[in-house]
Amino acid sequence: MTSHVADVLIPLALDSTYSYAVPDGLALKEGDVVQVPLATREVVGVVWGLREGPGGNFKKVTGVVDSPSLPPKMRKFLDWIAWYTLAPKGSALAMGLKLVDGDRPEVVRIGVKLAGRLPKRMTPARQRVVEAAQDGVVRLKSELAHLAGVSAGVIDGLIDEGTLETVALLQEPVAEIPNPDFRKAGLSDGQQAAADALVASMHEEHPPVTLLEGVTGSGKTEVYFEAVAEAVRQGRQALILMPEIALTAQFLDRFAARFGAKPACWHSGVTGRKRERLYAGIASGEVKVTAGARSALFLPYKDLGLIVVDEEHETAYKQDDGVHYHARDMAVVRGRIENAPVVLASATPSIESRVNVQRGRYRHVQLPERFGGRQMPQIRAVDLRRETIAKGRWLSPALNLAIGETLERGEQVLLFLNRRGYAPLTLCRACAHRYECPNCSAWLVEHRFRRSLVCHHCGHVERTPHACVSCGSVDSLVPCGPGVERIAEEVAETYPDKRSIVLSSDMPGGTERLRQELAAIAAGEVDIVVGTQLVAKGHNFPLMTLVVVLDADIGLTSGDPRAAERTFQLLQQVTGRAGRGEKPGRALVQTWQPDHPVIAALVSGDAERFYEEETRVREMAGLPPFGRLASLIVSAEERESAEAHARAMALVAQPPPGVTVLGPAEAPLALIRGRYRYRLLVKTEREVDLQAYLRDWLARCPKIRGNTRVSIDVDPQSF
């Protein structure tokens, strides 16, 4: 006898689906969320396929879960991700599947309004409430109390007396509806031409990927907003991906100014019921525009009509644990599957995207000038070999001169140093003991605000000891080198009457505090900002006219082949913070190597030459995007197990022509979180099917035993 069989994918680290019999009378379609038995448990999964077959041997589907089904294009996308990254299919599903509890009643909020009857006893506080409520608007109790400046008790008293009556408020819509014609920005000619090109491309049969390139402050955001408006006019959905930290109030306000409503926001801070409702609204098509961090790529859009990847060169788009994927690249894939155009925006595009333009795979739309005729900042290198700086100080006389002048004029200064904490290394003056992380091959970084030593790789924290843990000498610890906290100390001493602020991702208060601080900077309530790369990205500080890079050499010395590109992008972004308002800006870059190609390109403004040279170097070395790369990390709690397994894998690598397997060697961080790491690198020519080779090799490898693990990273970002 034949019956229906459902192949169900379960969101666990499993590579294949499991088959279940569909009970008679249960109507199922592909993509439905179902409950099924797995071993001794009941789990939730998604119907990946339905077929006829002898279902007699299979366990039965328990039931359908009342949660949005995954659309076919979304399932196709998840299949593709699993194939490309070699992650188990179930792990890819786990990134996308959220359960929406349909049974839970919608939260209805209670509002109050004036009922007309005056209270028996009138007090000044009650009088204020009555006045505030005079307009007849229904408000939440807390809102009314806030408006009248009274406590909640006063409101309750007035309800008891019948002066105020309660009213049930309907559930707010999950997101406001953006109006594509709310207020069109007056675009410059260059912006208009760019916007027209994007909008026209959206109507093509196979909409393209477009690289939207323009210097910082050229107005790329306003340009891609026009593409977003077009998607909304078409009745489709738009997704704007951004590095998590760029999702600022400033961005949301700009969006609201253009569309009369804020976009729906999807990021790690959105939780609980709000998250469920957004997910459901995205699946139903009710939510039109979503702005989100990389995880927003894994939502079940009903009809996605545009994907924008803002700051496409950002390393934050790479997810480095679990499923290793690059959100920019996956956005391009999702766009292809959805038949939606993709816009990659950046002032400093990745070499990958530039090469894709050269190969004719991506379109190129450029905004060569800053909006409103603003000048790019003048950039000058400060040669540290020629400056005399007092011991334990980091600002050269040349910097202090420029900082003094800027502050004198009432303008803002940004001091950029890409190092969190007080000092990157702490040692004992008496015995030279260096403080190292017990779990990682890394130094502990002193954080003075928190009075602790912190590992930036695993998060290990210990209190800064009073006496040396090795020799017992008291007060013998010396900080070596600067972090932002130490610079802030120097700034406070040098400019005691100026208001300064430190911005780095580990400061207390989280994203809320950060939002407030960014707003305070934009409003001119701060004179000097000392910050890490957190401040480099996307923010617009109109009063900032001087940007100082304290140590441009950080990053240039690492062995990573992408170091030059990264440093160039970062320094371009940071120096681009200067002069975005009315007044022109300038930037000073402290360096020991003013002749380094990165610094030379930055100072001369000749980005093109730098990119050409970097691209040539990559091509010569056969590195991406001219060749393909995967990194396999073998880790274990014992060094011997990790090494032995990595060697056993290398023995059966059997690379065919066009493929090279390098290693095993100790990974750049040989110990992280108590696990020893060995690395094998696979390098292939561009035409080679890297995934097929990896699957073939892995099938030949010995079984993994004990706590050993192999993690695969296709297109690793640092290697």
Ligand code: ADP
């Ligand atoms: P980018 O993202 O290219 O660095 P932005 O889109 O942030 O540049 O624009 C830089 C500044 O110029 C912002 O303050 C923005 O509000 C302003 N701006 C850009 N285009 C316009 C426009 N058409 N009309 C008014 N202001 C604009």
Ligand code: ZN
């Ligand atoms: Zn000591």
Ligand code: ZN
């Ligand atoms: Zn550590």
